[in-house]
Amino acid sequence: MLRRALRISLVLSLCSTALIAQERRAMTIVDLIDVPGLGDPPLSADGTQVLYVRTQADWEANGTTSHIWRVGLDGTGSVQMTNGEKGESSPRWSPDGRHIAFVATRHESEHPQIYRMPTTGGEAVAVTDHPTGVGSIAWSRDGAWIYFVAQRESTEAEKAREAVNDNVYRYEEDRRHSDLWRVDVETGERERVSDGASMVRGYSVSRDGTKLLVQLAPSPLFDDMLNSELWIMDADGSGARRITQNRVGEGSASLSPDNRHALFVANTNDELSDFYYNQRLFVVPTDGGDPVSLVPGGSYDVNGAWWSADGASIYFRANTGVRQQIYVIPADANDASAAVAVTGGDHAIGGWDYEAGADTHVFTIGSPQSPGDLWTFGLGAGAEGEPSQVTRVFDYLASDFHLPRVEAVQWDGEDGVEVEGLLYYPIDYEEGRRYPLVVQTHGGPPASDKFGFPRSNNYESVLTARGWFVFKPNYRGSTGYGDDFLRNMVGHYFDQAHKDVLAGVDHLIDRGLVDGDRMAKMGWSAGGHMTNKMITYTDRFKAAASGAGAINWLSMYAQSDVRIYRTPWFGGDPWTEGAPVEQYMADSPLFDLHKVTTPTIVLVGENDDRVPMPQSVELYQGLRANDVPTHLYVAPKQGHGWRELQQRLFKANVELDWFYQWVLGEDYEWETSPVHPDKTEAVTTAGG
16 A cells, blocks of 8 residues: 655646747637547556547537547557547457447447447447447456446337327436446347346446446436445346445445445445535445445545455545545545545546556546646556656647646635635736736535636636636535535525635735726536625626526526435425525525626526526526626527537637626627638627
């Protein structure tokens, strides 16, 4: 077990000063959208190679396309393995390393299916012809089968209705379960592994291949996640036994090497008796017994875990506020102080895989200089287990563009509790000069903003290149700062959270950094909730952009696909006798919209299930009725995020246009699309 943190120097991820000879330029919105993404990096059994998915913007298709790449852990031999028109995902090595399996929609197939191809390259062959789309694939340990999860197909009665365009459905009741299947790699014969009575939310194959650990829930509904349990069964699904019984949602579950214990992650307290806590890491005996919390107390927000090669230790990834690291702890610890950091630095660990046979890790590191190249450490990663960089996909960012300086900042909330956040400096920052500010609040709210590279939804590098500070506060309710900090929202959503944000703004003004008369507020999802609250709480922001934010918690409770998170905030549901209706109303900005003077634009996806469009309509109608400058922008067919590239470009453009108009009193020149730029001018006045 590692006993010291392996510090990963950011210097290794940057080109040396001598190499940065060409003149750098400011990033544009299009530049940000064009930054690729790396993820899902499975290691080969011998720990010498890694597959990964590289996602690239495709402006002609108005979306992104993903392909599978392979590279040696020493960084050599990089090769693109797939190039299908619709892309590929979920690469998985066969146990003998001779083939890879992946998921793709190809040829005449209507749904994603499993394909197999030689590791050395060549034509991919379809393994499945399932009537619905497949996902979550994993090889059996002998290589004879591939497991997958698939949604159930329509019944004969449903097909008959579909044939005559009878498309009426029962709200929430007609959502289809997903089952666990396996397919014979050679014959294509498939068989259902799960019992068909429950919804499969996740599974893993034991290290010896004889057992499966499956998370089963009563239905596909989000709220039924709390009613899911872990079951252990034989490789063919027989002999199933339930090993947990609680009211929490178990995730990231896997069996120990000897199959005698299972680990899982859940956002509950150490006793598994209550919901809405920083996520814990638990170990439970598979032959009966109570789960044990390995890192009790909530000082870590655990996001995933792997058993060590011998099962004596567990590696876990945890959020500690603005950073995310990998730790290791004895499997029988039950003591948070026994956790030892394996990585360290101002970064966040992303996609992560561990190959026990080679005792080797591979993971992505997101930092202010890189969205996440692949790194590795372990016996297969070089001398003495020192970390080494595998890919250098993102080296061009530091050499081609001016990237903002980013620092963690701390301040005291109104009640004296320390709060933390991230501050992005203007590219041309001069000490003693005050700059305009954009405050961005994260979604969740059980989440946190971490050190990482800007993306087009928040476009921090674009704002800083244009002379703005960007402030991202981890307000009360954020994860990684202990349970008391997270649970401040229990019983009252807006207790200290909005005050934390404003106290952070005042801290920056007191430091002489920010011009308090030139400030804007923006955010999406819970960040939109916060924006809606802030415009009713203060008139200090000269402009605001509310993205998919709740305005009326009474109507939101029923409209959204999630209630389990909302119930603790208000102390109960709104429709039972003695319901805490007053608390729902007190936390709903709708009833304070008469106080708003801040010009506010509203953005939402037409098909958003998480924060449905009617919330944004209520906000827009209230603002307009009170003569507050506003517009409501709706992205057709989109859910809780805007996926199309043109929509992402529009969002950034219209927000910047709004901020320039109301904060700076200046005109903003819209960025044009790389595709048909002559057609962009028609919308360049949309923010006026």
